[in-house]
Structure formats: structure tokens, C-alpha cells
Amino acid sequence: MKKNKLTLKDMSSASGQLVELNPEEFMKLPYPYDNSESQPPLKQLTDEVREKYECGLDGHLALKLPQPKSKEEEEQLVNKFLDGLRKLLSKENNWTFLMPLSLSLEYCAKCQTCSDACPIYVSSGKKEIYRPTFRAEALRRIVNKYIRKKGKFSLKMTGNDIELNWKLVARLAELAYRCTLCRRCAQTCPIGVDNGLITHELRKLFSQELGIAPEELHAKGSVQHLQKGSSTGMIQQAFADTLEFLEDDIEEKIGRRITMPIDKKGAEILLIHNAGEYLSWPENPMAFAIIFDAAGIDYTLSSEIVGYDAVNYGLWYDDVQLARVALKHAQIAKDLGVKKIVVGECGHAHKAISVIADRVFTGDLNIPRESCMPILEDIVVNEKIKLDPSKNDFPVTLHDPCNMVRLMGVVEPQRRILRKIAPQFREMEPHGVENYCCGGGSGFAIMPSLNFPDWRSSISGRMKFKQILDAFQDVIDPSIKKMVCAPCSNCKGGIRDLLAYYNAWEKTGIAYTGLVEFIVNAMVDVKEPYIEWPEF
Ligand code: SF4
Numbered sequence: 001m002k003k004n005k006l007t008l009k010d011m012s013s014a015s016g017q018l019v020e021l022n023p024e025e026f027m028k029l030p031y032p033y034d035n036s037e038s039q040p041p042l043k044q045l046t047d048e049v050r051e052k053y054e055c056g057l058d059g060h061l062a063l064k065l066p067q068p069k070s071k072e073e074e075e076q077l078v079n080k081f082l083d084g085l086r087k088l089l090s091k092e093n094n095w096t097f098l099m100p101l102s103l104s105l106e107y108c109a110k111c112q113t114c115s116d117a118c119p120i121y122v123s124s125g126k127k128e129i130y131r132p133t134f135r136a137e138a139l140r141r142i143v144n145k146y147i148r149k150k151g152k153f154s155l156k157m158t159g160n161d162i163e164l165n166w167k168l169v170a171r172l173a174e175l176a177y178r179c180t181l182c183r184r185c186a187q188t189c190p191i192g193v194d195n196g197l198i199t200h201e202l203r204k205l206f207s208q209e210l211g212i213a214p215e216e217l218h219a220k221g222s223v224q225h226l227q228k229g230s231s232t233g234m235i236q237q238a239f240a241d242t243l244e245f246l247e248d249d250i251e252e253k254i255g256r257r258i259t260m261p262i263d264k265k266g267a268e269i270l271l272i273h274n275a276g277e278y279l280s281w282p283e284n285p286m287a288f289a290i291i292f293d294a295a296g297i298d299y300t301l302s303s304e305i306v307g308y309d310a311v312n313y314g315l316w317y318d319d320v321q322l323a324r325v326a327l328k329h330a331q332i333a334k335d336l337g338v339k340k341i342v343v344g345e346c347g348h349a350h351k352a353i354s355v356i357a358d359r360v361f362t363g364d365l366n367i368p369r370e371s372c373m374p375i376l377e378d379i380v381v382n383e384k385i386k387l388d389p390s391k392n393d394f395p396v397t398l399h400d401p402c403n404m405v406r407l408m409g410v411v412e413p414q415r416r417i418l419r420k421i422a423p424q425f426r427e428m429e430p431h432g433v434e435n436y437c438c439g440g441g442s443g444f445a446i447m448p449s450l451n452f453p454d455w456r457s458s459i460s461g462r463m464k465f466k467q468i469l470d471a472f473q474d475v476i477d478p479s480i481k482k483m484v485c486a487p488c489s490n491c492k493g494g495i496r497d498l499l500a501y502y503n504a505w506e507k508t509g510i511a512y513t514g515l516v517e518f519i520v521n522a523m524v525d526v527k528e529p530y531i532e533w534p535e536f
């Protein structure tokens with residue numbers, strides 16, 4: 001589709017692909033990426049993919065939405081969408097989020113203050129399709145015209161000429177996966193309209209009513225989590241074997257064997273890690289074991305199905321799946337008789353179990369839940385273990401995971417730790433609750449199919465990459481090794497892919513790791529460096 005200004009009407013009427021993405025128009029990056037040759041080209045979808053799936057948005061696919069085979073099938077899907085929308089707006093079916101959804105649909109003043117807060121909109125070179133209000137306004141107009149059935153005069157006055165058809169529904173489904181749910185827009189809105197929540201509710205409608213969700217979040221995500229025990233596919237026996245390997249690795253690294261306690265009844269804490277850590281970053285759960293052992297923390301891990309994986313992908317797309325996983329976590333903690341559940345370095349797991357699950361935990365399942373950050377802060381800042389900050393004497397910056405920081409308010413503990421043990425710590429700008437998403441939020445970090453990773457690294461992670469480069473501009477020479485601390489599994493995945501996409505280790509000497517790795521690296525009793533740098 002070629003014309004200058006995209007309108008909402010185009011969502012239902014335009015044929016073909018709605019927008020073309022041109023890397024030349026994307027937000028500029030700082031040195032050494034301040035020239036167009038530094039921007040890797042975007043991979044194009046093949047003709048075969050274009051024939052098979054709905055590709056009418058921006059040339060990238062998060063969903064593999066099959067094209068309906070007939071007009072009748074299209075009509076059925078549109079009607080299902082409308083039925084789902086009615087449910088979304090009813091107290092009986094959406095008691096969790098009806099109030100903020102209704103208020104957000106009712107009260108946008110169209111001031112566009114939120115647009116400049118959105119990293120995706122800004123990074124794309126201000127593409128209209130990614131404006132936080134674009135998706136929200138499409139839904140608002142459908143609601144006003146087809147659910148609330150506002151009169152012709154009212155629709156004309158508000159410029160509502162939207163036409164509900166399959167093209168619009170298919171594009172909205174894909175567009176629901178062009179927002180990381182970071183809710184920076186909501187934080188900025190002067191009247192509290194939450195466009196991130198509107199996106200979340202759209203995803204929920206598609207998943208719960210039409211069975212449409214990215215396979216990485218649903219079939220290979222929450223479904224696999226509940227059936228096999230972990231969203232990684234790791235079964236119980238594999239988990240037990242993994243812990244043994246990790247204990248061997250700990251012994252090799254620090255010269256002392258540490259047992260990782262498992263299913264210990266009556267422990268003070270049930271510690272749950274994102275299971276992705278065991279497979280991709282085992283040094284993270286190992287570091288927790290070393291620190292907790294040294295500090296004498298009474299904790300246990302669980303070997304129960306679901307209990308060894310803190311992730312709860314339902315948070316991003318489906319309330320029912322969220323509740324199923326959260327209830328399993330609470331039941332496991334109750335059966336172990338622990339005093340509280342503590343979540344390791346995983347931002348969305350923090351929010352899922354601590355905040356959102358509050359609405360489903362009742363009675364004795366309402367066990368206290370905490371972030372690992374204050375415990376780690378207490379250990380480091382109150383010197384419960386011996387630390388030597390000079391062992392971390394290289395430039396370090398801190399990424400703030402949206403779910404943990406902006407959306408939960410866990411802001412200071414992690415920076416107090418770094419200020420204490422990393423002499424060259426410097427903040428990104430902006431930081432804390434103002435910080436930008438890693439680009440992998442809301443599930444994007446675990447969605448590697450087709451050309452979606454290109455979109456993620458070029459657009460949704462672009463602002464984060466700019467922040468990282470800006471934070472290290474004074475030491476940008478690749479011979480100076482520097483580290484991004486990302487205390488969240490998904491953010492680590494997002495940042496790992498960003499750094500790889502831009503070949504950042506070779507070009508700038510920037511690497512990444514979690515937070516506990518810095519603590520163990522600084523431990524006086526650990527003689528060899530714990531943090532490992534990539535090879536040049
Ligand atoms: S969502 Fe808020 S900030 Fe954005 S246009 Fe509407 S009123 Fe303005």
C-alpha cells in the first residue's frame with residue numbers, strides 16, 4: 001500500500017501489506033552505528049509464507065495466522081471476534097480487567113503525549129501503525145459502532161468510519177504483537193489511559209476466544225509448562241540431572257561442593273527461577289546457590305511439575321493460563337510449608353505471581369511472595385558475605401526490567417548492590433521507572449520464528465541498544481570490556497540477541513550478564529573470576 005498518511009480505515013480496506021519498513025527512516029543510533037551500513041537489512045518473508053499466512057501488516061510475522069479458506073470462514077472468525085469483544089466488556093467474563101479497560105476505552109483525550117514515550121513508535125521513525133493510540137483507537141471505534149451501537153450522528157461526529165471485516169481482525173491480531181506491554185505510554189498519559197492494557201486485552205480476546213496466540217507463548221509455552229513441567233520442555237528427571245551438573249560446576253568453579261536444596265519441607269523460602277536460566281545461563285542459579293549458602297539463607301527449590309519454572313507466560317496473553325500456572329506455584333509452596341515464595345531474576349514472573357495473581361490467590365494459597373532483590377540487597381549492603389569490589393572494576397550499566405521496576409516499583413535494591421560492588425557503575429538515561437524495555441518484553445524475546453527477530457532487534461529493542469551505547473560512549477573502544485547487568489531472564493535473552501544482531505561485542509566490547517554473577521565475582525572466598533567474557 002503506497003500513500004503517505006495511514007488511517008484506521010485502511011485497516012479494513014487496504015489490500016496487501018499496510019506499511020513498508022525502511023531502515024533508513026528508523027531512529028538514528030550513536031557511534032559506532034551512526035551510519036546506514038551498520039543497520040543490518042531486514043529479512044523479507046518468502047512468497048511461500050505470504051501465500052500461507054496473513055501478512056497484511058508490516059512484512060513481519062509474530063503470529064502464523066492461516067488465511068481463511070472461504071468467505072464463510074472469514075465471517076465466522078469475525079463473529080467470534082465480536083462475541084469475544086462482548087465478553088471482554090462484561091463483568092461476568094472479565095472481572096479481572098474490565099474497569100481499567102472500560103476507562104481506557106472511554107477517556108482518551110487524543111493529546112498524543114503517549115506517542116513520544118513509546119520506544120516502538122519512536123524507534124520506527126514514528127510510523128503511524130505503531131502509535132500507542134492507533135491500535136487502541138481501532139478497538140474503541142469497533143466497540144462504539146458494533147457493541148455500544150452508537151447512533152450515526154455520534155459516529156460521524158467522532159469520525160468513526162471503521163468497517164469490521166476479516167482484514168481488520170487479522171491486522172489487529174498481528175498488531176497486538178507490536179507492543180511490548182511496557183506501559184511507558186500509560187505512565188506518561190495525563191489521565192491514566194492504559195494503551196498497554198488495551199493491547200493485553202486484545203491478545204487475551206484472540207487467545208481465549210479465537211485460539212490465536214504465538215505458539216512460543218501458548219503451545220510451546222504455558223501448555224507445555226503445565227503438561228511437562230517447564231516451558232523449556234525440561235521434564236522432572238532432566239531438572240534433577242541438571243542440578244547435579246550445576247553442583248559439579250560450582251565445585252569446579254569455587255573449589256567447594258554446595259548442595260542445591262530441593263523439596264525441603266518447612267524451609268523459609270521457596271526459590272523459583274525462570275527455567276530458561278538452567279539451560280541458557282546456568283551460572284545464574286549457581287550464583288544464587290553460592291550466595292545463599294554463604295549467607296546462610298534457609299531455602300529450597302521444588303522438583304514438582306511447574307514448580308521449577310517461575311515463568312508465567314499467561315501474563316502476556318491469556319488470563320486462564322496465567323491463573324492455572326499461578327495456582328500451581330501457590331499449591332506447591334503450600335505443600336512444602338514454606339513461609340514465602342521468592343522469585344529469582346525474572347521480571348515477568350515477579351509481576352505474575354506477586355501482583356496479578358493476587359486476584360486469584362485466596363485463603364491459605366495467599367502465601368507471601370517477594371522479589372529476590374531485597375534479600376540480595378540485605379546480603380550485600382549489610383555485608384553478610386565478604387566482598388571485594390575491586391574484582392568488578394570494569395564499566396557496568398544496569399537495565400531495568402519493565403515488569404520488576406516500572407510495574408512493581410522494585411527500583412533501588414539492585415542499584416544499591418551495584419553501587420557497593422561495581423566501582424565503575426553508571427546509569428543509563430533514562431533509568432529506573434522511566435527506563436526503556438529491552439525490546440524482548442511481552443514474550444518477544446522467546447519468539448524466534450520467521451523474520452520476527454529482525455523486527456525485534458531493529459525496532460522494539462532499538463531504544464535499549466541506543467541507551468546501552470550512550471551509557472558507554474566514553475569507553476566505547478572495543479578493547480575496553482564492559483558489561484550490561486540485566487537482572488531478568490527475558491531481558492537477558494532480548495539483550496543477548498540485540499548485541500548479536502549488531503555484532504556489538506566485536507565492535508564495542510559490550511557483553512551482558514545477570515546481577516548475582518557480579519556478587520559472586522566480588523566474593524573474597526571465590527578465588528577465580530566468576531564472570532566469563534565472550535571470546536574475541
Ligand atoms: S492515551 Fe493518554 S496520552 Fe495518549 S492520546 Fe490518549 S489521553 Fe493523550
Ligand code: SF4
Nearest residue numbers: 118179182183185196
Ligand atoms: S505499552 Fe510500551 S510498547 Fe506498548 S504502546 Fe505503550 S509504550 Fe508502546
